[in-house]
Amino acid sequence: MQIELHKNTAAILALAVALGFFLPEPAERLEPLVIPALFVMMAFSMAGIELRLGAGKEAATGFLLNYLFLSGLILLLAPVLLEEEALVLGFVVMAAAPPAVAVVPLTKLLQGDVRLALYSEALSYLGSLVLTPLIISVFARGARVGVEETAEIVLLLILLPILASRQVGRLKIDPAIPINAGLFVVTYIVVGLNSTAISTEAAGVLLIAFARTFLSGAVVYAGAVLAGVDRPQRIAYTLFASFKNLGLAATVALLLFGPRAGIPAAVCILTETSFYILLSALAGRRDGDCRIRARP
Template identity: 30%
Template sequence: MQFIYKLILNRNSILVFAVILGLVAGDFASIFQPFSFFVLAVTMSFSMTGIRMQSLLNPKAMLGPMLLGAFLNYAVFGLVVISLAYFVMPTENLFYGFVVIAAAPPGVAIIPFSYILKGDVEYSIAGVLGAFLASVVVAPLFISLFANHTDVSSYSLFILMVKLVLIPLVISRFMLYKPLFRYIEPVRGKVVDWGFAVLIFIAVGMNRQVFFSAPTILLLVGGVLLTVTFGLGTIYSLIAKRMGIQRPRATTQTMLATIKSTGFSVFTALTLFGKEAAIPSAVMAVVVLLYLIFLSIKSSKLKMTVS
């Protein structure tokens, strides 16, 4: 019983379970789709409580990390993934799915994993916040530039970003109020994990026929995401080492350049372009999970070597 309890509270197990459930019981995914906005809004609000404004009391010190966080997340990861997808994806909607991934803000998991992997936590907070704030402008710009012949207006995209980023960020400030936060903090991680799991279940479930009948598409999508995530992460780590960037900061910067918000991209792709466009985001959930496990193992081996 204790084993089952630990299993359902483990982030990795929850996300794997969401993928499996989507494949097995995907017919029910459409029932939950109307609630996806509410699920994402709650999840984003809880996850953003990890961004503490106290870390930003020194604007001069934080401006650099905020700008670099936005640059790595959009100019580096975003443009690389769009370029690869443009040449590889067989349909427009699949390509649009990658445009949404490129436009998505970074995964808030970067902050706790900076702590777990002995990265620079303060730097991660500033970098994630900078990229989140930039997403309000960058996301509509990316989608307008690379999906410009769709019926999605720049204004509607801007309003969507305000709803999905700015409003949850404001709500999260109220949630940090001490008398309230003492009740939120113990359940925050699980609300975020299960919220993203619901969104992944919806994306996988609504595309379950692709997972069973179109292995070529899965290989193409997975190949692009694995190349960008693991390849870009490895290349950036080597560059950071060559430039003499200290390992804690390099670890955080690498995550800023490789990890996107899966839940955000799932919802946005479904809302703007339909279920086929959500396939890359559903696959990305698995790739990001594998990458975080890879970084954890790599960090453990490094500790053993140092000790």
């Protein structure tokens, strides 16, 4: 079976991380590419999302799981488990970021409720225009970052890509190519700039990354099972409770607080990729069990 690498996000992220560790030197020279790479990635990612509100209570639940539950968990753990201000600020930026745009296609791949994911994503990105600068300005106040500075970055990296997405959607370009290319560039640069720190100083960061990805996702999935939520909705809710837009978080952290503030996003790229691989394996096992039971 032929594998199209440009559509395999997990493989591309793994390659970017590996190169960041084993060939980090070019990352510093390539740092100016972070903003244009993220802009292109965001524009093509949002091209398939209709930015209108819908699905009512379900969409609001996905939004709250990401911005209340997941962001709250990050903001609670970071100041307790970390002493270095730059690392804490990196997690503050992550908490302020909207959910990963990849939640929608990942929901589809895992046979979840795509419509729910789509509306929750739209609501989250519209809300992020206010929430992202607000959270950063409130929780990073000691770093002397004001609302105006963060609002300018949000306009550049969220609002303008959203506006551009209305046009790039008309282009006859496979969106997987620019999306994964942008993910590769941002991930490589962030990991390359912090390769030494990630491998030697990130124990506390890794603990938070595990909790805000695996633990949060497992808690929400288990809670949804107990509440009698159907599996397609459980999948969507689990992803919103465990995935942040780490490309955006890494870029904003680099711009506002320097390279070390990008370490949390770099480490969480590893845990989110691992968590998706786990969910995919569990989904495959479930499908296999269903096929076995269906045999006469």
